[in-house]
Amino acid sequence: MDAPRYPTKPKPGDRVAVVSPSAGLPGLFPHVHELGLRRLREEFGLEPVEYPTTRVMGADPRDRARDLTAAFADPTITAVLATVGGEDLITVTPHLDDDVLRANPKPYFGYSDNTNVLNHLHRLGIVAYHGGSVLVHLGRPGAPHPLTFDSLRAALFSSDWYDLTPATEWGDEPRDWRDPATLAEEPVMLPGEGWHWQGPARVVRGRTWGGNLEVLNWLLAADRVAPAASLAGSVLLIETSQELPSGTEVYRILRNLGERGLLASFPAVLVGRAKAWDFDRPHTVDERRAYVAAQRGAVTRACAEYAPDAVLVFDVDFGHTDPQLIIPYGGEALVDAEARRIAVRY
Structure with a gap:
């Protein structure tokens, strides 16, 4: 695999694009969007261009x-x-002008359904960034989360190695965007319990690939995933969405990756903290623990069958929970199971 192609980073005062290649939710929730834009200006010194x-x-x-x-x-x-x-x-990426993207590489920030764009840029050889939604993270109710903003600031402005930090508190119960008054209220948070490590005590260094697990399943069906040989040695990133897929579904998607020969290609797997609450499924804390345990069991089972020597790290804060750490997509990551350390190069 060629060396990762990191785009040039912005500087305070620069113009940055704000786009909705997936859902145009800023039109439905302008108060959340405007808060995110204001923080982009005030906290990061960047000028958003819609x-x-x-x-x-x-x-x-x-x-x-x-x-x-x-x-x-x-x-x-x-x-x-x-x-x-x-x-x-997934219906948008076929219409992108790849010649333009290749000729003008820029840092792209997004997660969830944006896995489509991250994977697309990865196949063009351009490093992108998993995380940093304008509405969800820049527009967080109450105040910005320090871990999210520190990580986002480093990813935006630096090219250095950055140590990820386990969250001492986390949440998966967002405020209701339909009520503007809730923007003044901090989200509900729970105590963090650190990362959970499984597998051999060794050090893995490689480029990252993956993203939202449900979207990866769509990409597999649409035949838009690179061959296993080109991803060999990568660090797999997987996280699940507010649709709360069952442990059975998580296992089946990973089994599909295994049958394709992909899962065995990854010497390390970072698993985002599983979101276990949503407005139509307001689970209790005990129900959330049971859901997370089932999902962890599904990942463990699939990896035991298809990637038994992989290092697994669970509850890393890069998915649909709060806070969110930014992970370079196609960039370098270090997973040190001996020192229990994860670092990424922005």
Whole structure:
């Protein structure tokens, strides 16, 4: 595999694109979006530039692709941030102009359904960044989470190695965006219990690949995942969404990766802390623990069958829970099971 191609980073005062290649939720929740934009200006010193479909729900995939391509083509734009996820970005990426993207690589930040774009850029040889949603993380109710903002600041402005830190508190119970008054209230948080390590005590260093597990399943079905040989030695990132897939479904998706020959390619697997609460499934704390245990068991079972020598690390804060650490996608990661340390190079 070629060396990772890290795009040039922005500087305070630069213009950055704010796009909605997936869902145009800023149009439904402008108060959350405006809070995120204000923090982007005040906390990071960056000037957000919106594109025509940023606040449009149900925009044509070709129009969304046109906006994303235009953001990469604009020489005055130095980074691209997705506002939020969704569920149909897989219909957008075929309309991107890959020649433009290759000729104008820029740091792209997104997660969840944005796994489609992250994977697309990875196949073009461009390092992107898993995390940093404008609505969810920049627009967090109450106050910015220190871990999220420290990680995002480092990912935006530096190219150094960065040690990830286990969260001392975490949450998966967001405030209701439909009520603007809730933006003043801190989210419900629970005590953190650190990372959970499994597998051999060894050190793995490699490029990252993966993302939201449900989206990876779609990408497999659409035949948009690189061959196993090209991903060999990578650190696999997996996290699950607010749709709360069952442990059985998690196992089956990973089994599909195994049958394709992919799972055996990864010497280390980082598993994002599982979100276990949503508005239509308001689980108790005990129910959340049971859900997380079932998901952990599913990952453990699949890896035991297809990647028995892999280092596994659970409850890393890079998924659909709060806080969120930024992970370079296609960039370098160090997973040190001897020192119980995870570092990434931004």
